[in-house]
Amino acid sequence: xxxxxxxLPVRRWNDGGRAQWQRAEELGFHAAYTYDHLxxxxxxxxxxxxxxxxxxxxxxxxxxxxxxxxxxxxxxxHPVTLAKELISLDDVSxxxxxxxxxxxxxxxxxxxxxxPDEIPWTPRERAxxxxxxxxxxxxxLREPSDVTSAGAFYxxxxxxxxxxxxxxxxxxxxxAATGPRGLKLAARYGQSWVTTGDPKLYETGTVEESVxxxxxxxxxxxxxxxxxxxxxxxxxxxxxxxxxxxxxxxxAARDGHPLSSVDAFVDFAGRYAExxxxxxxxxxxxxxxxxxxxxxxxxxLATAAAAQLGR
Numbered sequence: 001x002x003x004x005x006x007x008l009p010v011r012r013w014n015d016g017g018r019a020q021w022q023r024a025e026e027l028g029f030h031a032a033y034t035y036d037h038l039x040x041x042x043x044x045x046x047x048x049x050x051x052x053x054x055x056x057x058x059x060x061x062x063x064x065x066x067x068x069x070x071x072x073x074x075x076x077x078h079p080v081t082l083a084k085e086l087i088s089l090d091d092v093s094x095x096x097x098x099x100x101x102x103x104x105x106x107x108x109x110x111x112x113x114x115x116p117d118e119i120p121w122t123p124r125e126r127a128x129x130x131x132x133x134x135x136x137x138x139x140x141l142r143e144p145s146d147v148t149s150a151g152a153f154y155x156x157x158x159x160x161x162x163x164x165x166x167x168x169x170x171x172x173x174x175x176a177a178t179g180p181r182g183l184k185l186a187a188r189y190g191q192s193w194v195t196t197g198d199p200k201l202y203e204t205g206t207v208e209e210s211v212x213x214x215x216x217x218x219x220x221x222x223x224x225x226x227x228x229x230x231x232x233x234x235x236x237x238x239x240x241x242x243x244x245x246x247x248x249x250x251x252a253a254r255d256g257h258p259l260s261s262v263d264a265f266v267d268f269a270g271r272y273a274e275x276x277x278x279x280x281x282x283x284x285x286x287x288x289x290x291x292x293x294x295x296x297x298x299x300x301l302a303t304a305a306a307a308q309l310g311r
Contacts, residue, residue, distance in 0.1 A: 001269060001309040002030035002279040003302060006070055006240070008286060009034050009049040013057055017049075020284065021058040025065040027302035032058065033070035033100060033281055036077075038109050042289060052085050059093035066096050070240055070281060071176045071194065073104030074126075074133045076113055080156050083140035086171060087161050095166035100194055100238075101137075102176030103130035127181045129153045134175070134185050141170035174238055178217055180224075187224035192236040192279070196243040203248055207255075207271075210244045215275055237277040241268075242291065259285075259293040262304045269309055 005024050011017040024032040036051035055067050072082070090097045103126045104110060111120050121129065132151045139147050140156065144164040149156045165171045175190035177183045178198070186193045198205070198213035205213075222232035245251050246258050246268055258268035259282070269280050282301060285293040 001273045001277065003269075003306040003309065004031040004033065004066075004238075004279055004281040005029045005302075006033045006035070006281050006283045008040075008043065008283070008291070009051060009054045010043060010047050010286065012047065013049075013054075017054070018057070018061050021065070022061055024284070025062045027299055028306065029065065029302050030279065031066035031068060031098065031281075033068045033098075036069040036072035038076060038112050040108070044108055052089060055097070056089055056092055059089065059096065064096075066098060067093055068098035068174070069100045070174070071100035071102045073102050073109070074129045074153075075104040075109040077133075079133055079137040079140055079154050080159050083137055083159070083161055086141065087163075087165055090165045090167060090171050093166075095171075097167070097171050098174055098192075099171055100174040100176060101134065102194070103127055103182060127179070131181060131185065134173075134189055138170065138173075138189055141165055175235075176240075177221075180220065183217070183221045184224045184227075186221060186235060187230060188228060190235045192238050193221055194238045194240055196240045199243060201245055202243055203245075205245045207245055207251075210246075211271055211275070214239075214244075214272065218275055233276075236279065237275070238279040238281065239272050239277050240281050242283050257293070259297060259301070261297060262300050262308070265301050265305050266308045269305070273309065 007020055007024065011020065021032055034051050034054055039048045051069050058067055086097065086099060106120065114120065132153050136149050136151065136154055136156065140159055140161055144162045145160055147156050147159040172191035173189050174192040174194050175186035176194035177186045178195060195214060195217055197210050201210050201213060218237065225232040225235065256264050258265050272280060283291040285291055285295045285298050
């Protein structure tokens with residue numbers, strides 16, 4: 001299992017930001033991702049920087065570390081402009097970019113661009129938009145010249161993306177999905193599949209229920225792959241940690257937080273390795289937040305825990 005990290009874009013680049021990404025490479029993490037939001041939950045009133053500029057800077061400050069979003073969404077993106085930014089980012093990084101992408105959620109990002117009389121997207125509309133967004137983005141990244149498409153939500157007219165991605169035929173997609181429509185998109189377009197578990201279980205579910213829910217998600221992904229003739233084992237599986245019951249304060253206080261020690265983390269990660277997950281992403285600790293943790297223990301995960309998990 002590969003061990004990766006998620007660095008939230010909350011630090012000024014010249015005040016710890018650059019050093020954090022460089023440290024991730026020094027520690028040997030497989031990849032370092034960041035959220036692609038305009039802001040996010042409890043961080044809304046504090047610093048929050050853009051994902052693409054941050055990743056571009058990280059690409060120039062590192063040389064081996066894979067980089068990416070975890071995840072971006074249609075909430076404030078358009079396939080044409082996103083494709084241009086991704087091709088540029090893939091070029092600057094010399095082919096080290098993975099695009100984590102999902103349908104998006106509710107909250108700050110989902111309403112910031114709306115006018116006073118506009119209604120937030122329903123879950124169905126969010127799924128409809130994602131179902132149109134992802135195939136068009138796939139085409140834009142694969143076909144350098146004259147992509148034309150007329151959709152209900154997203155269109156392109158003779159869009160040009162010369163010279164295309166460094167990674168061919170395009171940079172990899174890590175598709176975040178839990179529902180049937182999203183899992184079908186992950187099966188068709190994803191080089192990997194991303195899940196955070198079942199959000200309904202975070203507060204009141206048990207560890208056993210969470211593992212069972214993720215197992216069921218994986219089975220649905222496998223069925224979606226089989227339905228289109230794709231090897232169910234081909235899309236790799238990535239767990240974005242921090243949102244399963246093990247991380248809830250009540251459960252963590254009773255049973256021990258997964259980031260409290262190397263052994264605790266190996267035990268946690270092992271449950272998902274048994275479900276076929278080949279990568280797990282852990283948030284870089286942020287004091288006084290939902291992602292608070294001992295940074296010394298966290299750094300040991302990149303070496304001791306990764307070794308035990310067979311990185």
